[in-house]
Amino acid sequence: MDAKTLSDLQFSKILDAASAYCRTSRGQELIRYKQMYMDPQACDAELALVEEGIYCFDLPNPPSLGGVEDMTFAFTAAAKGAVLSPSELIACAKMLSIGAETSHRLEAGRLRIPGLAALFNELKDLSSVAQRVFDTFDDEGRIRDDASPRLAEFRAKALSLGRRVKALIEEMAKSTKLEPILQDDYYTIREGRYVLPVKAEEHRFVPGIIHGSSQTGATLFIEPSQIVEDNNQLKVVLESIEVEERSIKADRSKLLGKYAEDARLLGEAIWRLDSILARSELAKRMEAHRPSIGAPADGLQLSSIKNPILFLLGRNVVPVSVELAGQHGRALVVSGPNAGGKSVTLSTVGLAVAMMRHGIFPAAMPGTVIPWYDQVFTVIGDPTSMEKSVSNFTGQLARLDQIITKVPEGRTLVLIDELATGTEPRKGEALATAIVEALVEKGAECIIATHFDQLKMMASNHPGVKNARVGLDKAGRPSYRLELGESGESNPFDVAAAVGFRKSILDRAKQLVGERERMLEEALANANKLNQELLEEKAETQELRKKLAADKKRYEQELIRLRNEADRLVYEARKEVLQKMKRLEDELEAIAKQAKAEKAGQVQGRRIEVTKKKREVQRDLLAEMAMVENHPTEQLPLADLKVGAKVWVAGLASEGTVMEVAADGRRATVQVGLLKTNVKLSDLRVPKPVSKKSQKSKPVPKKPELDTETVKLTPVDEEDLPFVRSPENTCDVRGMRLDEAITEVDRFLDMAFLNQVPQVMIIHGMGTSALLKGIRQYLKKSPYARRFRAGMVGEGGDGVTMVEVGGKV
Secondary structure, three states, rough: OOHHHHHHOOOOHHHHHHOOOOOOHHHHHHHHHOOOOOOOOHHHHHHHHHHHHHHHHOOOOOOOOOEEEOOHHHHHHHHHHOOOHHHHHHHHHHHHHHHHHHHHHHHHHOOOOHHHHHOEEEEEEEOHHHHHHHOOOOOOOOOHHHHHHHHHHHHHHHHHHHHHHHHHHHHOOOOOOHHEEEOOOOOEEEEOOOEEEHHHHHHHHOOOEEEEEEEOOOOEEEEHHHHHHHHHHHHHHHHHHHHHEEEHHHHHHHHHHHHHHHHHHHHHHHHHHHHHHHHHHHHHHOOOOOEOOOOOOOOOOEEEEEOOOHHOOOOOOEEEEEEEOOOEEEEEEEEOOOOOHHHHHHHHHHHHHHHOOOOOOOOOOOOOOOOOOOOEEEEEEOOEOOOOOOOOHHHHHHHHHHHHHOOOOOOEEEEEEOOOOOOOHHHHHHHHHHHHHHHHHHOOEEEOOOOOHHHEEEEEEEEOOOEEEEOOOOOOEEEEEEOOOOOOOHHHHHHHHHHHOOOHHHHHHHOOOOOHHHHHHHHHHHHHHHHHHHHHHHHHHHHHHHHHHHHHHHHHHHHHHHHHHHHHHHHHHHHHHOOOOOOHHHHHHHHHHHHHHHOOHHHHHHHHHHHHHHHHHHHHHHHHHHHHHOOOOEOOOHHHHHOOOOOEEEEOEEEEEEEEEEEOOOOOEEEEEOOOEEEEHEEEEEEOOOHHHHHHOOOOOOOOOOOOOOOOOOOOOOOHOOOOOOOEEEOOOOOOOOHHHHHHHHHHHHHHOOOOOEEEEOOOOOOOOOOHHHHHHHHHHOOOEEEEEOOOOOHHHHHHHOOOOOOOO
């Protein structure tokens, strides 16, 4: 981006506006003479700091840099042995104090502004040095009496002597004896000594030392001999005070000189922070947002951006959105009426790129993407020069030839306003078209403001060229809004009428327009009208599509809800069947116990009856699983129960692998996904074979026929039933404190007891085992826990506790 481009864009006004928010002169210099960033990562990091600066204003105690002067020169002089004046010492101390305070305030907000806080990392806290200097001076900048013990002594002595001498000379001035020989009844000070104004002719009557005379010579200023000695002592004391004050200033200067380098680094951090906060304040005023630096393949995307110069002038700026897709060889032709905003659009685009490259937010909304252009050129304004015999037309051509020659291999943005208008219109139009074609062919990305129809028509036969227009409102006035994808009419007659130009001249001009051109304009107007109607229909169609998409999403969510509800109902039904089987097992166990006390023949009938009921329940469960889920129902033969065998676990409705078989053959440890669980042989099924045919269609298996003579009647413990986790039987207290966890477990067990849930799982994790021990200690006393145990390997091990709900055994 050369100097000509920055000048055309009036970029110096942006720098002046940003520097006006600085609190220090050095911060203003950093902004006014700031160079462009040549690296996208460094530029993006600077933009991030400006964004943090906006957050900084919302801190409870934001940094304040008002009143800080650049005293680096004073620190350097002090380091070389110079004695600083009181004002310089105080200014140096203020710089150190504000730097330390700023560092503390940024550190307090480090979570929100880490980048700004890092500016002061590793800088020494020199607040104690500053305080040492502050304690030396009073509010008026004079050295305090307590700055040193000797100074206090000297000043007290001077005050005593001064009072005594003053009392003596006042007495002499009012003496009636001396009244005739005194010129006035007052005393004065000459050369630091008290004297009386004595008439020249009477001076022999006042013995003492003459310290001068009046301009007329009529008055001699005589130090009476009575106070000469006291004046001598007072003079000596005052000189001692002066020497001591210089010694104090030298001591404080030496102290500051020790930290000259630290003060320089602190100053640089302060000026840098000041320049960042100034740009942040400008961004906040313009309601600007941080732009994204585009990737190599990203196009230019400006979202609702305002022209910053017009905004700073207090104008009512209409935001525009500009899009230039693609990476190389693209052009956007902006057309429309005069004073409609074409030139403002070019200025806005150019300023947005320049501001981003200088670490300043363009006045755009979120979503703005600005590519990293290697060069930005402008052909804007009037290049006419009488001295160099350059016309507007020849000046444009010279600039364009320079641009075409300098187009690099990287990305180049070219902004052209009213190309080739300073010559014969038809030939100028052809020349403008050829220039744009050459720039696009060289790979440049161009935005051109024009009235030429041939440039507007390029979009129809060149894939890299798009149209945009600035339109008119309903009253025929420019709307200053940019509409992408359409070409605009210049409408000079309408614009002239809108500004009140003479109607008679306009009428004559309209008569001079050829019939053919007028017909073309009318056709173009009709086409634009038709296109506007199509755009409105497109907008309605898009709105309808959005509505349909929303309805589809709502229906999909409802379908998911219904499926979840169906799963819940199946789970409830399965749980009810399992509970019924458990009750039957309990009844069988009771019958077995009763058989020991009674004759076997009296109980045999009842045993057979209950066994039949159990088979019916099992048959119903298998049938339900077959109908609802199409799961395997064939009982796994004992001979097929081997380590490594694939089996179907009915309780988990999942396929697993046998990892271990119990010695009695009634149980096996099965790996289901990441879960290992102990499963009864009766809950294992033969898995369905996988084949293309079975994948296409899944027939419902036939209900299994149970052999009533081969079923072995054995009582079943609750532990024999597979534990299926659900929200009703699982309580997760991981991450809670012990007291919170015990409260939650007590509430959970109470609900489980009321809902007759036979067995529950409490997940507490391993951790430090504090929850594990505390919860199991509580379960020993809980009236709801009949018994409990640690989880098995497939259940979670010591990370869970399985609780049988009921009264204490």
